[in-house]
Amino acid sequence: MTQMVASQAPDGSKARRVYLLLRDEILGGHLAPGDSLPGELKLAELHGVSRVTIRRALEGLETDGLIERRAGSGTSVRAPGAQPGQIIADLATLMPQLRWMEEATTARLLAFSYGVPPGPVAEALGLAEGARVQRAVRLRLAGGLPFSHLTTQVPEPIAQGYSESDLATTPLFRLLERRGVVVDHARQSVSAVLATPEVAEALELSVGAPLISLTRVVYDAAGNGVEHLSALYRPDRFRLEMTLNRVGAADARHWEPVVVAGSGEKAGP
Amino acid sequence: MTQMVASQAPDGSKARRVYLLLRDEILGGHLAPGDSLPGELKLAELHGVSRVTIRRALEGLETDGLIERRAGSGTSVRAPGAQPGQIIADLATLMPQLRWMEEATTARLLAFSYGVPPGPVAEALGLAEGARVQRAVRLRLAGGLPFSHLTTQVPEPIAQGYSESDLATTPLFRLLERRGVVVDHARQSVSAVLATPEVAEALELSVGAPLISLTRVVYDAAGNGVEHLSALYRPDRFRLEMTLNRVGAADARHWEPVVVAGSGEKAGP
DNA sequence: GAAAGCGGTATGATAAATCATACAGGAAAC
DNA sequence: GTTTCCTGTATGATTTATCATACCGCTTTC
Numbered sequence: 001m002t003q004m005v006a007s008q009a010p011d012g013s014k015a016r017r018v019y020l021l022l023r024d025e026i027l028g029g030h031l032a033p034g035d036s037l038p039g040e041l042k043l044a045e046l047h048g049v050s051r052v053t054i055r056r057a058l059e060g061l062e063t064d065g066l067i068e069r070r071a072g073s074g075t076s077v078r079a080p081g082a083q084p085g086q087i088i089a090d091l092a093t094l095m096p097q098l099r100w101m102e103e104a105t106t107a108r109l110l111a112f113s114y115g116v117p118p119g120p121v122a123e124a125l126g127l128a129e130g131a132r133v134q135r136a137v138r139l140r141l142a143g144g145l146p147f148s149h150l151t152t153q154v155p156e157p158i159a160q161g162y163s164e165s166d167l168a169t170t171p172l173f174r175l176l177e178r179r180g181v182v183v184d185h186a187r188q189s190v191s192a193v194l195a196t197p198e199v200a201e202a203l204e205l206s207v208g209a210p211l212i213s214l215t216r217v218v219y220d221a222a223g224n225g226v227e228h229l230s231a232l233y234r235p236d237r238f239r240l241e242m243t244l245n246r247v248g249a250a251d252a253r254h255w256e257p258v259v260v261a262g263s264g265e266k267a268g269p
Numbered sequence: 270m271t272q273m274v275a276s277q278a279p280d281g282s283k284a285r286r287v288y289l290l291l292r293d294e295i296l297g298g299h300l301a302p303g304d305s306l307p308g309e310l311k312l313a314e315l316h317g318v319s320r321v322t323i324r325r326a327l328e329g330l331e332t333d334g335l336i337e338r339r340a341g342s343g344t345s346v347r348a349p350g351a352q353p354g355q356i357i358a359d360l361a362t363l364m365p366q367l368r369w370m371e372e373a374t375t376a377r378l379l380a381f382s383y384g385v386p387p388g389p390v391a392e393a394l395g396l397a398e399g400a401r402v403q404r405a406v407r408l409r410l411a412g413g414l415p416f417s418h419l420t421t422q423v424p425e426p427i428a429q430g431y432s433e434s435d436l437a438t439t440p441l442f443r444l445l446e447r448r449g450v451v452v453d454h455a456r457q458s459v460s461a462v463l464a465t466p467e468v469a470e471a472l473e474l475s476v477g478a479p480l481i482s483l484t485r486v487v488y489d490a491a492g493n494g495v496e497h498l499s500a501l502y503r504p505d506r507f508r509l510e511m512t513l514n515r516v517g518a519a520d521a522r523h524w525e526p527v528v529v530a531g532s533g534e535k536a537g538p
Numbered sequence: 539g540a541a542a543g544c545g546g547t548a549t550g551a552t553a554a555a556t557c558a559t560a561c562a563g564g565a566a567a568c
Numbered sequence: 569g570t571t572t573c574c575t576g577t578a579t580g581a582t583t584t585a586t587c588a589t590a591c592c593g594c595t596t597t598c
Contacts (some may be wrong), residue, residue, distance in 0.1 A: 012585045013282045013555090017477050024462045028482070032388025039544060047466065050587045055545090071545040072594035091360060091459070091511070092526045119301025186524070189510040190360070192461035192479040193293045197316065208286050210461040210479050213297070235482075241458040244363065255455070257361045257526040281555045282585090308574060319557045324575090340575040341564030 009206040010056045018057035036076040091242040092257040109168045111137040125225030134159035147237035149199045153228040188216035278475040279325045287326035305345040360511040361526040378437045380406040394494030403428035416506035422497040457485035
């Protein structure tokens, strides 16, 4: 059974805001299943809107299956049956650890083109002015549900080593290394952005929803950029995690990431 | 001179959406300074709204100083003088590396209380039902500009070791270790959320803006949770970064995070 | 069983956003 | 110079969101 598409977000400005806010509070763990929400009138006062608006927000949450409303009794947070499987990736190793979901994660190629990259990307890759890249947009799904939207940009000379059809099946890394590129190090940064109409449609959520943004630039031994990845993840279906150990002598204790003994490389992000 | 508060976000649903979308595209690096945007009519068509709405969005961007509009010529992305100083934290070591900003990062205590934590937090800390925690909400500022909103929750027995005034001045870690708590390891995960009215006000941005969410649970050697941190960062003023090296023999190459040689511990997150 | 609190429903007023359309003037291309 | 495309500006209609208020029926509590 294909689970219902999540977002039934209200249209209006305030209603939508309240909806997203409460949604984050529920999914984000500040409200536990079974907890009861304040009354609609109380919520209206808290958020500075009318009850009608609160109502609209709650309706959205209800059709999402996040809350349960009983006349006379009140509104409470439902058991999170809405978390069928979350994909957890290890930030330290870049390896997705599909916890309770060994359902095949598939990939779909959304776009494929060559052209001059936007300035910041060219700069990050260390490209000369006007140098061209191959650009591929891919969507990753787990159990048929999309969870990430990936845009990779590879300098054209390097990208010659593989074809469009290769991309649809093989992780980009494999392709690069097969091409003889010696991947040496990478630099990644995490941020948060809002879903644009394009990615919102691909990821099956509403425009303006929050997304995890991971930008990674991969370099070869010479320090030349060989890949620029811009990944967008649905927070409800994907988590970036890592474990740290507190190590070192008493006078120089510091944190050190734990590298999970990799059981062989699995897939790209 | 305290820089003008960033967000001049439009009110309306669609206008606001377009505003935030374009804003992310500019700040996110997909549009380089000097690039020119599509015409207002074109944008209207692209986003499926009227020109008036596009106009409202662009007005917001203009007052933010992100774009430049010239009658007859068009609209273009302005040089990002709007990035005065970004704080970059290393995910692998938890150490903020204040790059070009050694301006003192100060902290402000927003709330301080004791109580029963929300279910998920209690679970993460491994607390018994009804066990109480100390809860502190702090705001961190760099050069007077707030960039992060931190909520820490510490089991009450542990939290007895320090006072409210301690918290305002000393990093929580120091306090814990002074108390004799042996911090052993931590588990953190990164996500993305929207700004609630409360944090939006504290961080001086508009409700619904995207925020980086970092949740960290710190454990002692026995595996008991000693601290639950929920941090929210402004993406425009804060970045989470890390560097990875590609190591290992050819048959087992994998990624390993680079631990920067810490020049002593500086501050909490 | 009465009271208080809650969600479910309805209504009309008010405010706000959005739209469709039009025209003036600057800038650049031909 | 003329054409074309762009922003700047204006107007009035229209749709949408929000508000204030009221009443009903249900649940829980006292």
